[in-house]
Amino acid sequence: MKPVEIAVSFINYPALKRWETKGGIGNELLQRILGSESPLCRILPDASLRGVYLGSEFCEFLLPTPEILQRGIKLAELSGAGFALATPLASDGVIDQLKRLLPLLPAEAELIVNDWGVASMARRQQPALKLVAGRLLCKMIKDPRLNSSVWTEMYPHGISGDSFGRMLEMLHIERLELDVPPYATPQVFADLQLPTAAHAPFGYVSKGRLCKIGSLSLPTTQKFSSGRECRRECLTYVAETQRSGNATDLETHQRGNTLFYRHTQAMSEAVVAAFEQGWLQRLVLPGD
Amino acid sequence: MHIVSPISRVAEVEPLAAAGANEFYCGILPQEWVGTFKTANANRRIFGNLTTYDDLEHATRLAHESQCFMSLVLNGQQYTQDQIKLLVDVARRFRDCGGDSLIVSDIGLLLAISEALPGFRIHVSSVASCRNGEAARFYQGLGARRVILPRDVTLAEVARLVAESPEIEFEVFVLNDGCVFEEGVCHTIHLPGKMGGPICLDKYTSAYHRLDGRELGADEKCRLEGNDADYQKWLWYRFSNGFSVTPEGLPYGPCGLCALSSLHAAGVKAVKIAGREGATERKLASVRMVKQVLDRVTAGLACSDVAQFARDLRPSEEHCKTGYMCYYPEVILTGEESRQAGKIDKDQVDAALR
Numbered sequence: 001m002k003p004v005e006i007a008v009s010f011i012n013y014p015a016l017k018r019w020e021t022k023g024g025i026g027n028e029l030l031q032r033i034l035g036s037e038s039p040l041c042r043i044l045p046d047a048s049l050r051g052v053y054l055g056s057e058f059c060e061f062l063l064p065t066p067e068i069l070q071r072g073i074k075l076a077e078l079s080g081a082g083f084a085l086a087t088p089l090a091s092d093g094v095i096d097q098l099k100r101l102l103p104l105l106p107a108e109a110e111l112i113v114n115d116w117g118v119a120s121m122a123r124r125q126q127p128a129l130k131l132v133a134g135r136l137l138c139k140m141i142k143d144p145r146l147n148s149s150v151w152t153e154m155y156p157h158g159i160s161g162d163s164f165g166r167m168l169e170m171l172h173i174e175r176l177e178l179d180v181p182p183y184a185t186p187q188v189f190a191d192l193q194l195p196t197a198a199h200a201p202f203g204y205v206s207k208g209r210l211c212k213i214g215s216l217s218l219p220t221t222q223k224f225s226s227g228r229e230c231r232r233e234c235l236t237y238v239a240e241t242q243r244s245g246n247a248t249d250l251e252t253h254q255r256g257n258t259l260f261y262r263h264t265q266a267m268s269e270a271v272v273a274a275f276e277q278g279w280l281q282r283l284v285l286p287g288d
Numbered sequence: 289m290h291i292v293s294p295i296s297r298v299a300e301v302e303p304l305a306a307a308g309a310n311e312f313y314c315g316i317l318p319q320e321w322v323g324t325f326k327t328a329n330a331n332r333r334i335f336g337n338l339t340t341y342d343d344l345e346h347a348t349r350l351a352h353e354s355q356c357f358m359s360l361v362l363n364g365q366q367y368t369q370d371q372i373k374l375l376v377d378v379a380r381r382f383r384d385c386g387g388d389s390l391i392v393s394d395i396g397l398l399l400a401i402s403e404a405l406p407g408f409r410i411h412v413s414s415v416a417s418c419r420n421g422e423a424a425r426f427y428q429g430l431g432a433r434r435v436i437l438p439r440d441v442t443l444a445e446v447a448r449l450v451a452e453s454p455e456i457e458f459e460v461f462v463l464n465d466g467c468v469f470e471e472g473v474c475h476t477i478h479l480p481g482k483m484g485g486p487i488c489l490d491k492y493t494s495a496y497h498r499l500d501g502r503e504l505g506a507d508e509k510c511r512l513e514g515n516d517a518d519y520q521k522w523l524w525y526r527f528s529n530g531f532s533v534t535p536e537g538l539p540y541g542p543c544g545l546c547a548l549s550s551l552h553a554a555g556v557k558a559v560k561i562a563g564r565e566g567a568t569e570r571k572l573a574s575v576r577m578v579k580q581v582l583d584r585v586t587a588g589l590a591c592s593d594v595a596q597f598a599r600d601l602r603p604s605e606e607h608c609k610t611g612y613m614c615y616y617p618e619v620i621l622t623g624e625e626s627r628q629a630g631k632i633d634k635d636q637v638d639a640a641l642r
Contacts, residue, residue, distance in 0.1 A: 089473065091441070092420045092448050116395065117423025136417075136473045137395075139366040143476040145484050151477060154327045161369035163396030206474035206487065209440045216515045221611045223515070224522045227442040227618060237512070239494035243484065254494065259469075259487075288499075 004043045004275055005282040006030060007051030007197065009086060012235045013068045015288030016054065016075055024079035025049055025287070033201070033285045039268040040200055040283065043275055050282065052076035055086035057114050057134050058207045058258040060094045061214070061230040063087070069104055084110035089136060089209075090118050102126045112177060113137065119171050132175040133168060133194075135204060140188075142181045142203050144250035144261040145243070149183035157181075160191040168194060177284065179203035180263055182250060186273040189280050197282035198271050202260040211257040213237055289551070289586075290357075290558035291578050292459060293571055296336040298347045300568050305354035307572050308579030312351050313359040313391055315564060316344050318378055325371060330378075331361045332415070334478075336565035345385035352386065361564075363393045363413040365472065372397050376404045383408050391436065392416075393472065402431030411459070414438045414560075417472030419445065421452045428456050435459070436560060439467055443547055443616050447554040457557035461615050463574045465562035466526040466542035489527065525612035534602045538573045539566075544615035545581045545598035546608070549591040552582075577601055595619065 008025055010016040019025045027044065034040050054072035056062035064072060069085070076083035083106060087098060095117065102122060105111070111129045113119040114136035122129055140157035158164055159176065168176075176196040180203055181188060189196060214230045215223035222228055234256030241252045241259065250261035263271075274280045293309035295301055301312060315331040316338045328334040338344050344360070351358040360382045362375050372394075379390050379401050390408065392398045393415035401410060411434040412418055412427045424435045434457035437446065441460070450458050467474070468488035476487040484490035496512050498504060504512070524530050528541030544551070544559070551559065559582075561574045581598045589597070599608050611617040 089417055089470070090420050090423075091445050092422075092452075093445075095420050095422055115417075115420070115423060116426050117418070117420040120426040121422040139473075139475060141475055141477060143479070143487065145479060145487065145490070146477070147483070154325075155329060155366075155477065156368050158366045158368045158372070158394065158396055161367070161372065161396050163369060163372055163400045167395050167399055204475075206469040206476055208469040209438075210468075212515065212519050215518070216511060220518055221609075222617075223518050225611065225614075225617045226440045227444070236499060237496050238499055239496050241492045241494050243490060243492055246484075252492075 001043075001046060001276050002278060002281070004047040005050035005197075006044075006047045007053055007081070007084070007282055007284045008049070008287040009053035009284055010072065010287040011054075011056045011062050012232075012288055013064070013071065014235075016072060019287070020071065020075050020078065024075065025052065025081070029287065030285060033287070037265075038201060039265060039272050042272055043283070047283070049079055049081045051084055051110070051284070052079055052081045053084045053086050053112065053284065055112075056088055057086050057112065057136060058088055058204070059211070059234070059256055060088050060091060061232060063094065063097050063101070066101060066104055069101055073106060073109075082108060082110065084112055084132065086112040086134065087118050088114055090115045095121060098122070099125065102129065105129065110175070113173075119173065123171050130175070131171060131173045132177055133173050134177050135179050135199065136207075138176055138178050140179065140181050142179055142205050142261070144182060144205055144252050145246065146182050147248045152181055152183050157188070160193065165193040180267050180271055182261070182267070184267045184270040186270050186277055186279065188270070189274040190277070192279065195281045196279070197284050198274070198280050199284045200268065200271060201263045202286065203263065205252070205259040205261055207258040209257065212254075213239070213256060289548075289556060289582060291575060291582065292558050292560045293575050294336075294561060294564040294566070295347060295571070296338070296564050297568070298338070298343050298350065300571060301347050301350040301356075302354065303568070304571060304575055305351065305356050307575040309356060309575045311357040311359065311558060312347070313361050313564075314338055314344070314347060315361045316341070316378065321374060324374060329364060330375070331363055332365070333564055341381055341385065344382060344387070348386050348388075357388045359389045359391050359411060360387055361391045361413070362397060363391055363415045365393060365415055365475070367394050367397055369396075372400050376400050379405060379408070389433070398427070398430055398432070406431070409433050411436055414461070415472045417470055419449075421449055424449060424453050424456050428453075433457060434557065437461075438470060438472060439542075439615065440470070443550045443554070443618055446551065446556060450555045454555075459558040459560050460544070460551060460556055461542070461562060462544040462548070462559035462578055463561045464528065464539060464541055464566070464570075466528075468523065468526060488523075521610070522612045525607070525610065529607065529613070533570070533573075537569050538577060538602050539570050540602065540604065540607065541613065542615050543613055545577065545601070546595040546614070546619045547616035548578075548581050548585050548598070549594045550616070550619065552585045
């Protein structure tokens with residue numbers, strides 16, 4: 001098996017700061033994220049930390065400030081890893097902010113894009129940046145309530161299709177980031193046209209622009225709408241979510257505007273097998 | 289500004305046109321799709337589709353006879369290459385029978401159609417989640433003429449988009465059928481009711497925890513419970529006030545009627561009524577409501593008078609006051625609320641980040 005690349009993603013500065021004070025990210029964090037029972041631990045001995053991600057794929061309020069961005073870049077250096085800025089679906093206001101952040105990125109940095117407009121702007125304004133198609137662009141069915149693999153077979157993804165591939169080529173996108181869908185088999189990751197990372201141990205189901213927890217501090221009439229500022233309550237609280245009486249449901253939680261599921265052992269085994277086949281190159285773990 | 293109405297049956301075209309619709313959109317579930325792929329996911333709707341090409345041609349002809357425009361929806365979030373190939377054939381048949389435009393969300397399908405049917409009008413679906421000018425111009429470069437903005441954009445964002453991309457048409461939501469999540473990045477299936485239905489309608493419960501491992505304090509629990517109660521109320525509005533209508537049959541639920549003056553002034557090309565799967569009566573009532581308000585906008589009635597007329601239509605003053613029934617809730621804020629909206633204590637934000 002080829003050496004596996006590991007990347008650790010951070011959305012907020014406090015978590016990132018912990019590792020900054022320790023002089024970089026070590027295996028201790030990776031083990032803690034995965035837990036000792038995860039099949040993915042089997043690939044860790046052959047893995048090396050290659051990426052530190054900062055930012056959110058899901059929320060426009062979690063773009064780092066220029067100051068925090070610099071700290072993230074520093075942590076990547078300390079850890080001997082490359083740096084990637086993760087970006088969300090964007091309004092024009094977010095595009096404005098990104099135009100100020102992108103010139104601060106190191107020449108070899110990656111930009112994880114989840115919006116074709118962000119990709120187009122970055123390609124034009126900063127052609128040297130390495131663009132990565134994020135999970136929001138690499139669409140696949142990930143409903144945590146499905147009780148059989150028949151459902152996911154009925155809705156195959158189109159990421160390996162020629163048309164999607166040509167679009168990636170037009171924008172000089174160099175890498176893909178995927179979730180591991182429910183009932184995943186290693187073949188989910190076969191035939192992809194670019195080097196690919198899988199996120200673990202959580203997949204994302206759905207995201208809103210409106211945010212329940214982000215409305216916690218707002219007056220009642222201003223809750224659950226766009227255009228408000230946010231106190232980033234998602235950095236303080238997480239909600240375990242569940243339906244009663246559905247034994248086959250995946251374990252889910254909501255953080256901020258996004259619903260996530262935890263991988264099963266079988267899904268993790270599929271990821272290990274995909275690495276063994278050489279269909280995956282990178283594993284992305286949440287650092288916070 | 290055009291009123292864009294859904295249809296699911298040929299017989300709906302003429303009455304909806306008479307009620308004031310300028311454009312229609314419809315889906316089709318071709319037999320060859322079902323036969324080849326064994327699913328009904330050609331356009332994200334299992335129901336509410338035309339079933340034959342004859343119906344599609346007939347509906348298009350009737351629309352044209354009423355000086356209306358007909359769009360075909362091919363708005364799955366994702367398609368395989370084989371599905372794209374088949375859908376390009378469907379698009380070609382639609383063009384050949386006189387269809388006016390295609391509503392597309394999958395980027396691969398959009399590229400394939402623009403190459404196979406150059407010049408044929410493409411509208412980027414709201415499912416594509418396009419809400420910035422860079423994306424709009426990127427889609428335009430691929431052949432799109434119009435962008436249908438997703439739900440939950442603000443009026444200020446709409447105005448900026450239109451102003452900065454004057455060569456692109458923009459369409460926005462005006463009535464019916466809210467989504468809780470962003471539909472373009474919601475990777476779920478609207479399951480059969482016995483399996484839970486749409487995930488946002490499913491009966492999930494939440495149990496909060498602090499990420500720092502500390503126990504929730506009594507005050508925190510109380511605030512979280514209060515917020516959840518508000519959220520449940522918002523969901524009721526988001527789902528058409530519990531899927532209710534007035535005694536006269538006018539639909540409640542997500543509504544942008546008060547914002548029509550602003551949208552018109554911004555230069556928005558068209559407003560969309562959602563609900564392909566809805567009953568004909570609901571579609572008719574929706575078109576009439578939008579038409580009545582829009583007539584007052586184009587006649588030059590003051591914004592405040594237009595908004596009051598819109599609120600009196602159902603009437604829905606009490607519902608409107610909550611802000612939870614609005615696609616563009618900023619229109620109902622008072623002057624002071626407008627100043628306060630979005631203004632929060634920067635120190636608290638900084639504290640959360642420390």
